[in-house]
Amino acid sequence: MSVVPLGSHGPSRRRSLLDMLLDEAVELAEAVRDYISERIPQDVNAVNAVDRLRESAEISRITSRVSFSVAWLLSRRAVLAGEISHEESLDDAYRLGGTGICDVEGDLPSTAPSRFHGLSQRSHSLYTRISRLDRDLDGKAGPLPG
Secondary structure, rough: OOOOHHHOOOOOHHHHOOOOHHHHHHHHHHHHHHHHHHHHHOOOOOHHHHHHHHHHHHHHHHHHHHHHHHHHHHHHHHOOOOOOOOHHOOOHHOOOOOOOOOOOOOOOOOOOOOHHHHHHHHHHHHHHHHHHHHOOOOOOOOOOOO
């Protein structure tokens, strides 16, 4: 699959892409919240301690992926709205964080339900796509309008 750099579209197409990705991230955050509120209280004693720990670690990774993705998307929106300049947005504070934690796939316990595996895969896919867009900011895509 070919990735089209974020900067190669007009402002309305970039805003549309950002809005779609942000909608996806918010929907994923809600799904994770629902999963946690439904699964964790019910199954706390049904799963062995090691698998509970692995599942908890992956929930943290999923939450981090979504959080870093939302923060990055909001910073891109700020550039499009003229709230920060493209040059300022290249500062580490506005770049995608979490590398080394978020960009790896977790070791999911076999006891985790398929719904949980799906949340992990979706969050990894979202983070990977945002990571590609973030790398494009290093010159290939050119400045986003401010």
